[in-house]
Amino acid sequence: MLERIVEIKDAVKTSLVLFTVDFEQLTDEEWNICSELCSVLKPFAQVSTQLSAESYPTGSQVIVLTRGLLSVCAELLKRPFNSVTGTVIEELTKGLKDRFHNVEMSKSIGVATLLDPRFKSLVFESRVAADNAKKQLIELVAQKMGDRRVTNTGQSHETVSTSTTTDPLSVWGVYDAIVKSTQPQGTPQSAAIVEVQSREGKIQHSGHFRAMRKNIF
Template identity: 95%
Template structure:
């Protein structure tokens, strides 16, 4: 029954992918409770009705070391299995050099490092100035995890002080309450000083925008690639604003490190052709998201070339025969009664090139008003596909970029439920089929 259900589900996925113009892939690796390695691959594409579709291509066992050769063989096997090798627009992975080298050097696919992971690396590097306080906080949290009595007293304290929603682990405690909080229990570890409580409070405000961006770009129900440029600029702007505030010197150092990390790791993001075109195709941003005018102009030129290519294909396939019919029906006899009519028809035939026509359509799109950022860009394209028909074709091919490999992490979370401590003897081949059915029945 499992094999029959898997085969039927796989046929549906293959059929769904056959209509996809291009596919954005994400991949990541994971080790199960049974100490077995798995590699997950997800695919994301824009359907004919302009909705973002996501499918699990495979969560298969990965034997041996995670070398570039092994990762490459597994990746190629998966894409070949679904006939996608020539449809890959972009591959999103972590920043490990083994997979990056395999993709760029061998497959010649475009690669994008997981934005969420890169952002996390920036934050972790900045928090090296917070290690001593962080360790104290971890010790306190660990104490509450181990002591039921202390947790009970903390909850009672919050209730007695009018807390509307009590918390087992308090992430932010105002300085004015720190002394009362500390005398709740007596344990053998260092307490946080008033200054350290204040730094913790400040960092909650500093890191909140980073958490928001990570959450925003980790979604898979809508394309996130078009938001990379504007949200990176947003984080830099927030950091600049935070530096104007009278924060503690430790907090200011962390903000400066965050700013440096953003500039170092994302300095070239606007020059990415894939991200640039996706941003331009988003009716919420268009060229307004770019800080560099050069990058915006390059993205526009790239879009014009893509639209011109679509127009050239259309003329060859759809209008070539009609043009030939028109030209053969025109008479050259000066005494023909159709002479005047044929002369008028000939003079009114379009003389422009696909390139010039593409420039006109792209400029009309650029001149149209941007929509609210709360609106769905794909819903806008669904409604306006007949106004900008050739750009709409490009949208189906270039607007399916997801900015993180979080979809694979969600796969591993579900796989971890299947391979729990009491089911570690479950064969990998069955695990692959079970998670495939679980994810693709949800996404169908």
């Protein structure tokens, strides 16, 4: 709305003069404030559009975009804006801090961010929050692994229920040995830790490779 009225400022001024009703005209300073506010609010409009998308998940972007807006506000406060514009920036900064000061501790947002290969734990400002998100992810993976292990065990028992698995002459003996050797070792918790750490290592290695390739080419 502000962008549009600033864009057609001359037409608005001319139209108001032609009216018989005595409208109060905006001063040059007020027009300048409108123009400054367009610059201030533009990043917020971009983030609103980004997080309102319905065609892809957006939860993992909340932390990085919140930090981005706070960084933008800090930069805007350094600029020689009108005092009114400065007050708006201060209020926006305060609103961000009040509403999102604890966003990194959100279980769903933290895990979503950790699972996003673009961000992982890199965008967390708090190492404690990053560690908590990692612990929560490990717990979720361990639970899924435990459920899968129970399901697989049940299916194996059903499959070989007609055989005597302890009989060395059983034709199912080879199958039983294969199934046993492919079952995950250790507890679901330890397997989950290995899985999460290996995934994190692959992503970090991939990031180093991309950076190296960029420098080379």
